[in-house]
Amino acid sequence: MDTQHFDYIVIGGGSGGYAAARTARETRERVAIIDDAEELGGLCILKGCMPSKTLIYSAEVLHLAQKGKVFGLDIPKARSDMPALHERKLEIIKEFSDYRQEQLRSDRFTLFRSRAKFIDEGTIELSDGTKLTADHFMIATGSKVAVPPVEGLEGLPCWTSDDVLDLDFLPEKVIVLGGGIVACELAQFLRRVGAEVVQIQRSPRILKETSPEAAEVVEKAFRDEGIELFTDTELQSVEQAEGGFVVRFKHGGEEQLVRAPYLLNALGRRPATDGLGLEEAGVELRESGHIKCDGMQRTSNPKIYACGDVAGPHEIVHIAIMQGETAAKHATGRSAEAVDYDTLLGVVFTDPQVANVGLSEAELKERGIDHLSADYPFDDHGKSILMEAKYGYVKVLADTKGVVLGAECVGKDAGELIHAMAVAVSLKANVRDLLKVHWYHPTLSEIWSYPIEDIRDELK
Ligand SMILES: Cc1cc2nc3c(=O)[nH]c(=O)nc-3n(C[C@H](O)[C@H](O)[C@H](O)COP(=O)(O)OP(=O)(O)OC[C@H]3O[C@@H](n4cnc5c(N)ncnc54)[C@H](O)[C@@H]3O)c2cc1C
Numbered sequence: 001m002d003t004q005h006f007d008y009i010v011i012g013g014g015s016g017g018y019a020a021a022r023t024a025r026e027t028r029e030r031v032a033i034i035d036d037a038e039e040l041g042g043l044c045i046l047k048g049c050m051p052s053k054t055l056i057y058s059a060e061v062l063h064l065a066q067k068g069k070v071f072g073l074d075i076p077k078a079r080s081d082m083p084a085l086h087e088r089k090l091e092i093i094k095e096f097s098d099y100r101q102e103q104l105r106s107d108r109f110t111l112f113r114s115r116a117k118f119i120d121e122g123t124i125e126l127s128d129g130t131k132l133t134a135d136h137f138m139i140a141t142g143s144k145v146a147v148p149p150v151e152g153l154e155g156l157p158c159w160t161s162d163d164v165l166d167l168d169f170l171p172e173k174v175i176v177l178g179g180g181i182v183a184c185e186l187a188q189f190l191r192r193v194g195a196e197v198v199q200i201q202r203s204p205r206i207l208k209e210t211s212p213e214a215a216e217v218v219e220k221a222f223r224d225e226g227i228e229l230f231t232d233t234e235l236q237s238v239e240q241a242e243g244g245f246v247v248r249f250k251h252g253g254e255e256q257l258v259r260a261p262y263l264l265n266a267l268g269r270r271p272a273t274d275g276l277g278l279e280e281a282g283v284e285l286r287e288s289g290h291i292k293c294d295g296m297q298r299t300s301n302p303k304i305y306a307c308g309d310v311a312g313p314h315e316i317v318h319i320a321i322m323q324g325e326t327a328a329k330h331a332t333g334r335s336a337e338a339v340d341y342d343t344l345l346g347v348v349f350t351d352p353q354v355a356n357v358g359l360s361e362a363e364l365k366e367r368g369i370d371h372l373s374a375d376y377p378f379d380d381h382g383k384s385i386l387m388e389a390k391y392g393y394v395k396v397l398a399d400t401k402g403v404v405l406g407a408e409c410v411g412k413d414a415g416e417l418i419h420a421m422a423v424a425v426s427l428k429a430n431v432r433d434l435l436k437v438h439w440y441h442p443t444l445s446e447i448w449s450y451p452i453e454d455i456r457d458e459l460k
C-alpha cells in the first residue's frame with residue numbers, strides 16, 4: 001500500500017484538533033484529519049459543554065418557576081418533562097454537530113474515519129493498514145472517563161456524564177461520586193429536574209480547584225436545594241445490588257452506606273493516549289498522563305504537537321482551541337504566542353456559578369506577590385436583591401499599584417459577569433481606569449465597581 005504524504009495531519013477532530021486543522025489550512029494545501037468516532041463533532045458539542053449547558057439552563061428555568069411565589073407569581077405545577085427536555089437537547093446538539101461535520105467533511109481537508117497510531121517518529125498507520133506521513137502532526141485525541149482504584153468500580157455498569165446527558169426519564173434517586181465540576185454541575189441538574197441526589201466527595205470541599213469561600217457558597221446552595229452532600233469522605237467500595245447500587249464510605253469516623261437505583265461516576269477524566277504508539281513516536285508523557293508540551297505545544301518529538309485535554313494542563317474548550325491555533329501557527333512557520341495561563345478564565349455552571357480569572361489569592365501568596373483585595377456580597381446589591389439572587393460575592397485582586405491581577409465571582413450568571421474582569425486582567429487595567437467605565441444601574445455588573453473603589457481607596 002502506498003504511503004500518502006500531507007503538509008499537516010491532525011489526529012482527533014474535536015475542538016482543539018479542528019482549530020489546529022483550520023489554522024494550518026490557512027497557509028497549507030494538504031491538511032488531513034483522522035477521527036475514529038462513530039459520530040463526529042468532539043466532546044464539547046456531543047457530550048460536554050453544549051448538551052450539559054442546554055439541560056442545566058432548562059433546570060434553572062424550572063427552578064425559578066418553582067420559586068414563583070417568591071416573585072409574586074402563581075405557577076401551580078412546574079415540573080420537568082424529561083422526554084421533552086431530551087428531545088430539545090437532541091435538536092440543539094444536532095444543529096451544532098451538523099455544522100461541525102460539514103466543516104470537517106469540506107474539501108478543504110482530507111478526512112480519514114479511522115483509528116490512528118504512530119509506528120515510528122514520522123509515520124501514522126490507520127486501521128486498514130494505510131500509512132500516512134506529514135511535515136507536522138497534531139495529537140488532539142481528548143480525554144476519557146477515568147476509573148480510579150475504588151473497590152468494585154472497574155467494570156461496574158454505572159453511569160458516566162454521557163448517560164446523564166442522554167436521560168429521557170426522571171431517575172428517582174442517584175448517587176453522584178465526586179465533587180469536581182462534572183459531579184457538581186450534574187448533581188444540581190439531577191436534583192432540579194426532580195431526582196433525589198446523594199453526592200459523595202473525597203476532599204473537605206467540593207470544587208477543590210476554586211477558593212474555599214467559593215466552594216462554601218455552592219455547598220450551602222446545594223444543601224438548601226436538598227442535595228444530600230457528604231464531603232471529607234473516603235470511598236470504600238461500590239457494588240451492584242438488588243434494585244441498584246450500594247456505596248460504602250467513611251465519613252466523620254463512621255462507616256456509611258447509601259443505596260440508589262442509579263450511580264454516576266464523576267471521579268474525573270484521563271488523557272486519551274491509549275494505543276497511539278507514543279513510544280514509537282518518541283512522544284513523552286508527564287506524570288499526570290498528559291502529553292508533555294512546550295509553550296508552542298511541541299512535544300518531545302519536534303514534528304509532533306499536542307493540544308486540548310490530551311495535553312492539559314486545563315481541560316477547558318477555549319484552551320484547547322487557543323493551544324491548537326498556537327501549535328498550527330508555529331508548525332507552519334508563523335509567529336505564535338504561548339497560551340498565558342496567568343490570565344486563565346474558568347467557569348463552573350452550577351447555580352450560583354463560580355467564575356475565576358487570572359491569579360487566585362492562593363497563587364498570589366504562593367508567588368509572594370504583594371496584593372490588595374476587596375470583595376462585595378450579592379445580598380447587599382440592588383439588582384441581585386430584586387432578582388432573589390443573593391448567594392455569593394465578587395472579589396478583585398490587584399497589585400500594590402492597582403493593576404488587576406485576578407478576580408472571582410460566585411453568583412447568578414457569574415460566567416457572564418467575569419468577562420468584564422477578564423478584559424481587565426488580560427489588558428492589565430488599573431482600578432483607576434476601571435472607575436472611568438460607565439457601570440450601568442441597576443445591573444449585576446455594576447457590583448464590580450464597589451471592590452474596585454475599595455482598592456482604589458487603599459492605593460497610596
Ligand atoms: C460533561 C462535560 C461538560 C463540560 N463542560 C464544559 C464547559 O462548559 N466549558 C468548557 O470549557 N469545557 C467543558 N468541558 C470540557 C471540554 O468539553 C473539553 O475540554 C474539550 O471538549 C476537549 O476538546 P479536545 O479537542 O481536546 O478533545 P475532544 O473534543 O474529545 O476530541 C477528541 C477527538 O479525538 C478522536 N480520537 C481519539 N483518539 C483517536 C485515535 N487514536 N484516532 C483517531 N481519532 C481519535 C475522538 O473521536 C474525538 O473526536 C466539559 C466536559 C464534560 C465531560
Ligand SMILES: NC(=O)c1ccc[n+]([C@@H]2O[C@H](COP(=O)([O-])OP(=O)(O)OC[C@H]3O[C@@H](n4cnc5c(N)ncnc54)[C@H](O)[C@@H]3O)[C@@H](O)[C@H]2O)c1
Nearest residue numbers: 148178179180181182183202235267268269315347348349
Ligand atoms: N464548566 C466547565 O468548564 C467544565 C464542565 C465540566 C467539565 N470540565 C472539565 O472537565 C474536566 C473533568 O472534570 P471532572 O469533574 O470529571 O474531573 P475533576 O478531576 O475535576 O473531578 C474529579 C473529582 O473526583 C474526586 N475523586 C477522584 N478520585 C477519587 C476517589 N478515589 N475517591 C473519591 N473521590 C475521588 C476528586 O477529588 C474530584 O473532586 C475538568 O478538568 C474540567 O475542567 C469543565
